[in-house]
Amino acid sequence: MSKMKMADGSTILRRNRPGTKAKDFCRWPDEPFEEMDSTLAVQQYIQQLIRRDPNNIDLILKMPESQDEGVWKYEHLRQFCMELNGLAVRLQGECHPETCTQMTATEQWIFLCAAHKTPKECPAIDYTRHTLDGAACLLNSNKYFPSRVSIKESSVAKLGSVCRRVYRIFSHAYFHHRSIFDEFETETCLCKRFTQFVTKYNLMSKDNLIVPILEEENTPGESEA
Amino acid sequence: MEDNSLNMQNGGQMGPQGGSVGNNKQNDEINPKSQYSIPGILHFIQHEWARFELERSQWEVDRAELQARIAFLQGERKGQENLKNDLVRRIKMLEYALKQERAKFHKLKYGTELQQGDMKPPVIDESSESQLDSDQSFVSVSNSTWKQGRQLLRQYLQEIGYTDRIIDVRSTRVRALLGLNNNNADQEDNQNGGGLNANESNKRASETQGRRTPAKKAQPSSLAEAMMLDTEAAVMANLEFLSNTDVDMDDDDDMNDDADIEPGDEIEDDVKMGKKDKMDNDLGLGDDVDAIALEVFNELNRLSEAEKKQDIKTEQGKRAIGINDEDNVDSSLGLGELAQLTVNNDAESTYDIASSKEAFRKTWNAKYTLRSHFDAVRALAFHPTEPVLITASEDHTLKLWNLQKTVPAKKSASLDVEPLYTFRSHTGPVLCLAISGTGEHCYSGGLDGIINCWNVPNSNIDPYDLYEPDILNANLHGHSDAVWGLAVLNSKQYLLSCSADKTVKLWAPHAKQQLLSTYVSEQDGIPSSVDFVRDEPNRIVASYFSLNCVIFDTETGKPVARLESTAADGVNSTARQINKIVCHPTLPLTITAHEDRHIRFWDNHTGKMVHSMVAHLDAVTSLAVDPNGLYLLSGSHDCSIRLWHLDNKTCVQEITAHRKKFDESILDVAFHPSRPYIASAGADGLAKVFV
Ligand SMILES: [Zn+2]
Numbered sequence: 070m071s072k073m074k075m076a077d078g079s080t081i082l083r084r085n086r087p088g089t090k091a092k093d094f095c096r097w098p099d100e101p102f103e104e105m106d107s108t109l110a111v112q113q114y115i116q117q118l119i120r121r122d123p124n125n126i127d128l129i130l131k132m133p134e135s136q137d138e139g140v141w142k143y144e145h146l147r148q149f150c151m152e153l154n155g156l157a158v159r160l161q162g163e164c165h166p167e168t169c170t171q172m173t174a175t176e177q178w179i180f181l182c183a184a185h186k187t188p189k190e191c192p193a194i195d196y197t198r199h200t201l202d203g204a205a206c207l208l209n210s211n212k213y214f215p216s217r218v219s220i221k222e223s224s225v226a227k228l229g230s231v232c233r234r235v236y237r238i239f240s241h242a243y244f245h246h247r248s249i250f251d252e253f254e255t256e257t258c259l260c261k262r263f264t265q266f267v268t269k270y271n272l273m274s275k276d277n278l279i280v281p282i283l284e285e286e287n288t289p290g291e292s293e294a
Numbered sequence: 295m296e297d298n299s300l301n302m303q304n305g306g307q308m309g310p311q312g313g314s315v316g317n318n319k320q321n322d323e324i325n326p327k328s329q330y331s332i333p334g335i336l337h338f339i340q341h342e343w344a345r346f347e348l349e350r351s352q353w354e355v356d357r358a359e360l361q362a363r364i365a366f367l368q369g370e371r372k373g374q375e376n377l378k379n380d381l382v383r384r385i386k387m388l389e390y391a392l393k394q395e396r397a398k399f400h401k402l403k404y405g406t407e408l409q410q411g412d413m414k415p416p417v418i419d420e421s422s423e424s425q426l427d428s429d430q431s432f433v434s435v436s437n438s439t440w441k442q443g444r445q446l447l448r449q450y451l452q453e454i455g456y457t458d459r460i461i462d463v464r465s466t467r468v469r470a471l472l473g474l475n476n477n478n479a480d481q482e483d484n485q486n487g488g489g490l491n492a493n494e495s496n497k498r499a500s501e502t503q504g505r506r507t508p509a510k511k512a513q514p515s516s517l518a519e520a521m522m523l524d525t526e527a528a529v530m531a532n533l534e535f536l537s538n539t540d541v542d543m544d545d546d547d548d549m550n551d552d553a554d555i556e557p558g559d560e561i562e563d564d565v566k567m568g569k570k571d572k573m574d575n576d577l578g579l580g581d582d583v584d585a586i587a588l589e590v591f592n593e594l595n596r597l598s599e600a601e602k603k604q605d606i607k608t609e610q611g612k613r614a615i616g617i618n619d620e621d622n623v624d625s626s627l628g629l630g631e632l633a634q635l636t637v638n639n640d641a642e643s644t645y646d647i648a649s650s651k652e653a654f655r656k657t658w659n660a661k662y663t664l665r666s667h668f669d670a671v672r673a674l675a676f677h678p679t680e681p682v683l684i685t686a687s688e689d690h691t692l693k694l695w696n697l698q699k700t701v702p703a704k705k706s707a708s709l710d711v712e713p714l715y716t717f718r719s720h721t722g723p724v725l726c727l728a729i730s731g732t733g734e735h736c737y738s739g740g741l742d743g744i745i746n747c748w749n750v751p752n753s754n755i756d757p758y759d760l761y762e763p764d765i766l767n768a769n770l771h772g773h774s775d776a777v778w779g780l781a782v783l784n785s786k787q788y789l790l791s792c793s794a795d796k797t798v799k800l801w802a803p804h805a806k807q808q809l810l811s812t813y814v815s816e817q818d819g820i821p822s823s824v825d826f827v828r829d830e831p832n833r834i835v836a837s838y839f840s841l842n843c844v845i846f847d848t849e850t851g852k853p854v855a856r857l858e859s860t861a862a863d864g865v866n867s868t869a870r871q872i873n874k875i876v877c878h879p880t881l882p883l884t885i886t887a888h889e890d891r892h893i894r895f896w897d898n899h900t901g902k903m904v905h906s907m908v909a910h911l912d913a914v915t916s917l918a919v920d921p922n923g924l925y926l927l928s929g930s931h932d933c934s935i936r937l938w939h940l941d942n943k944t945c946v947q948e949i950t951a952h953r954k955k956f957d958e959s960i961l962d963v964a965f966h967p968s969r970p971y972i973a974s975a976g977a978d979g980l981a982k983v984f985v
Pocket residue numbers: 163164165169193194241245246
């Protein structure tokens with residue numbers, strides 16, 4: 070168990086007990102990854118890194134040695150989909166079926182919602198909800214992902230298409246609800262982390278990464294090429 | 295024959311020495327060597343015939359006895375064969391389950407293509423296949439063969455007339471078959487039971503065996519006693535219970551027969567024996583290897599029960615055990631045993647009593663696994679009437695599940711259900727949840743300090759329907775920190791909430807003026823959990839960080855009673871904190887779940903603690919009382935849920951249900967208000983429903 074003896078002999082229990090204040094939620098001492106013996110160790114570790122500093126994307130995406138890469142990618146994607154709920158909640162207030170009748174980013178493409186038996190032209194907000202719900206079902210499916218400690222290759226292959234679909238939520242927000250996107254991005258760095266993640270693990274082609282988020286960051290440092 | 299027999303004796307003595315002809319009796323005596331005479335010969339023949347007749351009749355008797363013995367042995371053999379068949383069937387089912395698991399594993403390892411090829415080999419003969427198709431059919435088959443066998447046995451026994459010895463023989467044999475196996479299994483389990491508490495369990499197991507008898511005696515004083523209810527009420531409750539639960543127990547019938555065979559002269563052991571036999575049956579019934587592994591683990595844990603009861607007893611100190619209540623317990627159990635042992639009883643009544651006795655011990659098995667949340671499931675609540683539930687998670691969402699809409703994919707004891715609707719509005723983890731008495735609304739409290747009131751969508755909607763903003767009915771703003779507890783009062787459509795902002799608030803969520811009042815207890819700090827006092831609708835109770843609970847009058851807003859814990863030296867309050875408070879649906883009783891592994895019971899009128907027990911191996915996080923007020927369900931960070939009989943505070947069943955994330959495991963438990971479902975919510979992101 071992830072207990073740690075403190076100097077005074079008492080044990081740290083990493084729990085959010087009822088009555089915990091919001092500011093103290095999950096505010097416990099970090100636990101080294103090697104000492105996590107739970108089947109959910111990778112999730113615990115990723116969340117711990119994010120809580121410590123959501124801006125330190127390199128550290129968050131740095132896979133521990135001897136970690137199974139499939140599980141690492143899978144747990145990160147779970148975390149992305151979970152945090153995307155936050156963006157979806159914000160979009161619900163502004164992205165209405167009357168105004169955003171289709172899922173678009175730039176005018177180039179209309180995305181069809183793949184959650185239905187035959188892909189449908191869902192309004193953007195429904196596309197968002199359906200895609201997140203579908204991702205939740207797929208990533209929790211007993212058929213494809215029965216275990217969280219080892220994942221077969223054929224299932225790892227499914228992660229790419231989930232990435233492509235959920236990325237459209239970022240791009241719709243960026244191109245159509247910019248203030249929501251900026252507010253959310255400032256708080257979470259989620260789109261930036263996601264972009265770096267899919268680039269690092271080759272889960273999406275560069276052409277599809279249409280939110281200009283890494284360039285923005287890089288421009289001041291590097292000479293414009 | 296009288297005369298003849300007299301003569302026979304004489305003749306018998308005399309005859310061999312020489313047959314006399316023409317002599318009478320007197321002559322015989324006077325003259326032993328007298329001549330043969332016709333009457334003498336006739337007499338001798340007569341006598342010999344009579345002797346043979348006697349011997350023949352003796353042999354007849356012997357033969358009858360032997361036949362009876364054979365009949366009995368045959369009957370016994372038949373019974374044993376039935377038992378054997380039953381066990382073989384179960385072994386086959388286990389093998390099948392194992393094959394399935396292997397196939398599953400294989401499939402997962404090498405990809406979906408191999409599925410068909412792999413799924414075929416494990417398909418055994420049609421009979422076992424059909425049994426697997428439906429538990430019901432399996433049960434009825436085994437049940438009817440059992441009934442036949444028992445009927446036969448009973449007939450034989452009646453013929454023979456001697457019952458007691460046979461029962462002894464029979465029960466010892468059956469015990470040799472079941473009991474000894476059980477013991478072996480236990481020992482093996484103990485040896486194999488590595489992991490966190492193997493040593494502890496071993497120690498406990500051995501202690502338990504030594505102390506079995508006292509353990510039974512050490513049943514803690516009952517709720518009824520504590521509440522000063524009179525005997526009659528308790529007896530009535532018992533009777534009512536027996537008749538009520540009868541109905542749901544149909545599917546456990548086949549277990550009764552096994553339990554039936556328990557010996558009557560070891561009533562102290564019966565409680566244990568019964569449970570063990572039942573556990574064995576469970577092994578057979580569950581087709582899911584996981585479930586079986588869990589059961590084995592549970593059984594291992596169960597061994598520590600008795601020892602805990604000892605602890606409770608000592609903790610109880612001088613508190614007298616109500617004689618009446620103990621009688622209740624014993625008589626109800628004892629009656630069951632006796633009824634089963636009285637072979638001449640009418641068959642039906644035997645079965646009835648047996649099944650109601652089993653009702654005492656309905657075994658819950660995991661049936662549905664609800665997987666769709668990305669993070670810990672903090673709370674769950676059942677719809678009042680439909681097989682529908684809602685879960686609330688740290689992934690910021692709530693999800694609606696219809697247990698009748700399962701994924702028809704795989705043949706497995708545990709069914710997957712996909713959520714019908716995802717509620718999104720909280721901007722942080724959702725911590726608590728309540729459903730209104732009509733099932734139309736649900737309320738969720740979050741780390742964001744907001745309480746959302748939702749219109750529950752129809753339980754037959756398409757999961758990928760269009761977004762309807764009016765599903766979110768209202769937000770209740772008022773708390774300035776995380777909302778950790780919610781409770782509804784159906785009669786008035788009131789909602790009660792508690793928050794880390796130190797307040798408890800009463801709401802009328804569907805009225806114009808939503809916030810009714812705010813309750814604060816400055817001396818006690820932050821409330822951790824709240825509930826309505828169910829037997830007095832204008833009272834509420836809240837548990838606080840101070841380890842005290844306060845009962846408020848909702849009309850005056852004043853505290854009317856305090857349930858105060860005595861401070862323990864050297865233990866900080868976090869280590870003993872109250873994680874959950876619930877009120878009994880009908881009695882003036884409050885139950886609290888503590889971080890220090892205890893469940894404590896309080897009298898609302900006196901404010902005194904009436905009972906305290908170590909209930910789990912780790913912090914107790916959650917409690918639920920069944921709608922009839924007979925059972926208590928508890929969940930703990932020790933990964934298990936436990937079902938308690940409220941009357942005598944004994945653990946009826948333990949199920950290992952969830953895995954740990956950090957140091958958290960089970961976060962909520964619930965009873966369905968009107969259907970036989972229980973559920974648990976875990977830090978592993980899963981919710982499980984048991985039937
Ligand atoms: Zn939009």
